[in-house]
Amino acid sequence: MTATCPECDAMIALAADVVEHEIVICTDCAAELEVIGLDPPALALAPEVGEDWGE
C-alpha cells in the first residue's frame, strides 16, 4: 500500500497494518504525516509545534 506525500510528492510505502490517524515520516522530506484515509490511502501534514527561527 502506498500514498503520496502532500509536501514533496514522494511515494511512501505504508505498512499493511497501518491505521487511520497513525503518524508516518516521509523518507524524502522528513515531514510528519497523518494517515487520514485507508481506502484509498491518503496522507496529510500532521499538526506540529511551530518553531521560531529568529523571526
Place this chain on the structure above:
Amino acid sequence: MSVRVSIVGGSGYVGGELLRLLLDHPAVAVAQVTSERLAGRPVTTTHPNLRGRTALAYVPAAQLQPCDVLLVALPHGAAARQIDALAALAPRVLDCSADFRLTDAAQYERWYGEPHPAPHWLGRFVYGLPEVRRAALRDAAYVSGVGCNATASNLALLPLVRAGLIDQQRDVIIEVKVGSSEGGAQANEASHHPERSGVVRSYAPVGHRHTAEIMQVTGLGRVHLSITSVELVRGALATAHAFLARPAGEKELWRAFRACYQDEPFVRIVRERQGAYRLPEPKILGGTNYADVGFALDEASGRVVSICAIDNLMKGAAGSAVQCLNLMLGLDERTGLGFAGLHPV
C-alpha cells in the same frame, strides 16, 4: 593486480586528500608522490593524519617512473606547461588544477589572464564532474579536476537548468561561503591566525574564475558569483538565486531535483521539515564525497534559492578526482569513497 598511481605535487591539501583516499583504495597502489621542496622527507611531514599508514617519502619530479595513472595536484598553470612530459609517463592523466577545465582557450585567457600554455590539449580532457560527464569519463585517458566553488554552484543549479525552470533573461546570482583550506597550504599575511580567525571576508565579490566553469557546465550566460570566506577549515556552501521561467510549485521543484539526482551515489537531496539540519550544511560533510543539495521557493516573486554544500577538498577536488579515477578504470565509482562523515563534529 593493483593499478599503479603516482601523485605529482603531493604536499598540498588536495595531494594529501588524494593520498588519504588512495592508500585505502582496494584497486590502487600509490607508487610515488612528488614534491620538489620536500624531496626525501616522509609524506607524513605534511600529512600527519597518515602516520603509520604509509612509509612513502617525497621524490622530485625528475625521479618519476612510468605508471598507470598520474594524478596531478600542482598549482594552477604548472600542469599545462609540462603536459607533454607528464603524458609521456602514464597512459592516463587526471589533473586537479584549473588548467584543463575550460574547453575554450579564449575563455581561459579571459578568466586566467594569460594565454593557455597548451591549448591543443584542451579538447583532449574530459571535465571531471561525473554528474555531468559520466559517460565520457568511462575509459577516458585525460580528465580535468573541478573547481570547488564551481562544483557547489553547478550541482545547485543543474536540476533547475535541466528542467528548464530558470528564466535565462534574468541574472542568476550565486553566493558561496568557503573555508580557509580553499586558500591552499601556503600561509600568507591574510591567513595569519589573528587576521583569519573569525572573519566573514568578502574576498571575491566579483570576477571569481570559477564563474567560467559554471557558465560552461550550466550553459547559463548571466551568472554572477561572489565568494565569502568564513570561519571554517573545510566546506563550501553555495546559495544560488534564480527566477523561474514559468510558475512552478514546490512539488515540481522536488520532481526536478529527483530527476537529476535520484540515481547519483554522491548527491543527496536535503530539504526536511524537521530537525536541526533541514537544508544542506557543510559541517557534517567533512571528509566525505557527498554533495547535499536543497532548495526553497518564494512563490510570490518566483525566486528559487538552490543550495549545495560540499567539502571543498573532497567533492570539490580530491573526492571527485577519485570518483573519476574509478570511472576511468571501469570500477564502481564509489570505491574508496565510503566515509559517511562525522556527527557531531
